[in-house]
Amino acid sequence: MNGEPRRNVRLLIEYEGTAYAGWQLQHDRSTVQGAVMRAIELALGEKTTVYGASRTDAGVHARGQVANFRTASGLAAWKIGHALNAHLPEDVAVLEAGDAPAEFHSQFMAKGKHYRYVVRNDKYRSALDRAFCHLVRGDLDLDAMQQGARRLVGTHDFRAMATQNETKKNTTRTMRRVEWVKHEAYLHLEVEGDGFLYNMVRTFVGTLLKIGKGGLGPEDIPRILASKDRRKAGPVAPAKGLFLMKVEY
C-alpha cells in the first residue's frame, strides 16, 4: 500500500494556449498543467500531479485535452468540474469531469490523437480569429497540398518531420488521416495518428504550405521522409494555428 488515493478523476480540458508556455509544468513559467494543479489545490485542498495526454507546446490550443489525477475527495465528479472551473483562469476550462478506472492513465493509455491546424488563406488578416489561425497570403495550390498530405498517410519513419533535436529512438508513427478541408477562406489540416513527434504536425503544415507555394512538389514527400533529414522538410508553422482536438483510448 502506498500513500496515493485510489480515486482517479478524468478531465476533458479546453484551453487557449496563447498565454502559456505549453502544457507541461515549468518552475518559472505559466503552463496549463500548472494552472490545473493550482486549481485542484484551491478547490480540493490537495497537492497532486495532473497527467495530460498531450504535452502541447507553447501557444498551442486544445479543444480536447484529456487529463487525470488522483484524489481523496468525496465530491461528485461533476461538482469537481465546477469547482475547478471556478478556480481556473478564463482561458482554461474543464468541459467534462468523471470517475475513471483506477488504472486509467491519460498519457500512457492514449491510442491515438486528432490534431487540427488552421490556415487562413486571405489577403487581409482577421480580427476575430487572430489567435487561432496562421495567415498565409497569396495563392496556394490546394490540389498539390492535398496530394502531399496523402503521401504522409500510413506508417512511416517521420524523423525528417520532427524537431532536429528529437531524442526518441523509435520515430516511426502511423497516420490514419492527413487531409486538407476547405471552409471558405480557411484551410484545416486534419491529422489523426497513433502518436506524434515533437513539432511534427507543424512541420507537416510548413512542408505542405511550401508545396502549396510551389517550393516543393507532392512527390518530394517520400524523398524527404526517406532522407530522415530534418533540413529537407519545410519550416515549422506557427503554434497559434494548432489545436489538439481529441484523444482516443
Add this chain to the structure above:
Amino acid sequence: MNGEPRRNVRLLIEYEGTAYAGWQLQHDRSTVQGAVMRAIELALGEKTTVYGASRTDAGVHARGQVANFRTASGLAAWKIGHALNAHLPEDVAVLEAGDAPAEFHSQFMAKGKHYRYVVRNDKYRSALDRAFCHLVRGDLDLDAMQQGARRLVGTHDFRAMATQNETKKNTTRTMRRVEWVKHEAYLHLEVEGDGFLYNMVRTFVGTLLKIGKGGLGPEDIPRILASKDRRKAGPVAPAKGLFLMKVEY
C-alpha cells in the same frame, strides 16, 4: 463645390467588440469608429469621418460591418486596406477595401442587416469561445424557442423589444428571418431584417431564452408586441454573444 474629396472608399470591417465601448465615436472612451479614424489619419495623413452601417453597442462583435469614408488619397483601394490594417489594433481588421460610387453611404443606404446571437447551452463554460458566446446552463425547450422566434418574423411594431428609452417615432420593422440553428452545444439565433431598434436583437434573445426556460410561452410573443411595453419582454442578453454578420444594400 465643397471641400470634401469626391473619392469614396468602402470598407468591410471585422472586430472583436470586447475592448470597445461600441462602434460610435466617444471623446473619452475607446471605440471602433475612433480606431478606424485614427488608422486613416496615420495611414493616409487625413482627418476624416468614417460612417458605419451599424452602431454596434459596447462589447458587440462584427464579422461584416460596412463603413465608408472620403479621401483625397490616390492609393489603390487594396493598398489602403493593407495600410489601415497596419495601423489598426489587432482586434479590428479590414477584410475588404474598394472604391464606391460617390453617393454611397454605408448607414443611410443599408437595406437590411443580418445579426447572429450565439448561446452556449452547456453545463460548463468554454475557454476558447469565452468572449464570443453567452453561456446558459440547464435545459432549454428549443422547440418552444423556435415557435417564439417564428412569431417575431414579419412586420411588427417592436417598441416592446427595444430599450425603454427608445426615442424613435417609428418603431415598426420587418424581420425576414428569426430562427434558431443548433450546432452541437451552440444555439445560433439568426436574425435578418430591414432595420433594428436599440437592444432589439438582445431583447429577442432574452425573451426567447425565458420561453426556453418555461417563464413565458411562445404564444406570449404577440401579446408582448401588442402591449408596446418593454417591461413585458425578457431581459437584454449579454453583448458578447452578438455578431453583426452582414449588411445588405
